[in-house]
Amino acid sequence: MTRVMRLDWKGWLIAALLTVAILLPLVNVAVWSFTEVWRYPAVIPQKFGFRFWGDVLGRRDVRDAVMTSLSLAAIVTALSALICLPASYAFARMNFPGRNLFFMSFLTVYAFPKFGLYITIATIFIGLGLIGNFWGVVLIQLVSTLMFMVWIPVSAFQNVDRRQEEAARDVGASPLRVFWSITMPQVLPAITAAVLLTFVNTFYETEVAWLIGAPEVRTVPLLMIRFINSELIVQYGAILSLIMWVPSFLLLIVARRFLGAQALGRAFA
């Protein structure tokens, strides 16, 4: 009995700490976005309202930034899937010279200070006229998605039991049919997870977008930085922040519906 009590107590403590650390800042941001007047030392705002929402959504630069961010994330994710998924199948299933070396090379993007790498790429981009160019940003974002889009599906493809595929051949399925009916359904959770991560990461990515894209290509995070730095209106930052949560919430909900939490957890693991 005492053991159960102590366990409970620990659980509550962890839950409380997590709440303070994760949820409170989010709640604070959410509250700020609906605040019209909030002066020290009041604990809750003096006046709530949608005035700033109207302001923010009415701005052309905000609408443009949302569009830019969404299309950037969508294009990068689609291209990444197109390149990486066949590659990950090859890595998982085929044997070719330099396979391991090539596979590990995807990790190098994360093995060195990223910013240094991007500066080097940026100098090359200057020569190619890709600085301040939407496609320049797409290209460099693509680099940072490689690891998720290759490593996660590779382990998924490797986890599919080869005997299950052979059993399907045995009952008369062609190799293509085996891939479609046996392999695909089993790797789908992992691939969905990879696509999800890629989309959300690209959507939130700030430093590279700034380095390569600024000032012509303006994404939502870049706009937010400008609002916070130069206009000093907290509500603008808060509202943009809330807007930025939307895609990841939506994707998570879709993924949960589609896959179930367990499969998703397995895929991420």
Place this chain on the structure above:
Amino acid sequence: MAELEIRNLSRVFGATRAVNDVSISVAHGELLCLLGPSGSGKSTVLRMLGGFERPDSGSILIDGKDVTNLPPERRPTGMVFQSHALWSHMDVFSNVAFGLKLRRLPRQDIRQRTEAALDMVGLAGFGPRRPTKLSGGQQQRVALARSLVLEPKILLLDEPFASLDQHLRERMREEVREIQQRAGITMVFVTHGQDEALALADRIAVMRDGRLEQVDKPDAVYRRPRTAFVAGFIGQMNLIDGEVRAGSLNAAGVTVAVALADGPATLAMRPEDIGLQRASGADAATVHRVIDFGTHLSVELQASGGTRLKATAQPGSGWTAGMQAHLHPRKFAVYRDGTLCGLPLAPGRADLPLSLQSLVTDQAPASRDHLASNHS
């Protein structure tokens, strides 16, 4: 029903010849067991029959038609895998029905045949369940139904009962045998369990290092093993190295008359074929340990030269550790360079040279029950 013929089949993996010049033919409706220790090449043979592995040389014929280069989906074979290999993202019904769907049969047919197949393996009503929610034996039966529903000409089974417990294994064995006889399917069954092979097979092909050692009926493999390897691998066997001098072989204090030239030879005696007689003296063997199996006593002895061997005795015959005994082989066989040179025969057998028949010391054949009790 179909006839299977394997001709000079070989497969090389790197430096090892996994399968080396194997030729067997399997008759209509026959159940052939490929038996051997792990790494003997038996699974590779089976995978080549199923089309999952290409032979480096040799050919495979089913009903006279060469299928050596056909992919698995175009062969009239069905394979039951050791790991069951059920599709975990489909329910039991879909697992069994998948092959029928590929054949574009009408829905009604698919439903009927799938249900009949599930019924045959005793899993009627299990259709909507997930394979992961089934027990090992049930999964095994789904795998069996999945292959049987397509009515393959030849059913291949790769150690299908390896993951089951003893009790279930015996029951599944009987079921498979029954289904095989009812449906009249030609079957090739891979196992490393000799009791499984003895219980199931019409014929056993014993493999070692990629080669066939002996292909014969179970009782022949047990009673007339052609090589020392087969003798040692199937059932319990005392294999004792000795020396032939002037027509008599002496091994571990046992002397038998043989018609062989002088030189080294191996004496092979089954524990149940050794008679024990109480004795004393320097040439007697010492009882090292006695285990009571209920039906018989297993007596472990140490011969005067230090060789260990096993004999069986009647329960209640009073053998205990420390006693001394003389060994009297009722039956034995002699091997030189691993191959048979003399063995006990049934009376009046004329298919072996007279020199070998003279080796026979006791001609009473052991009963089949006796054989079975020694394998569990």
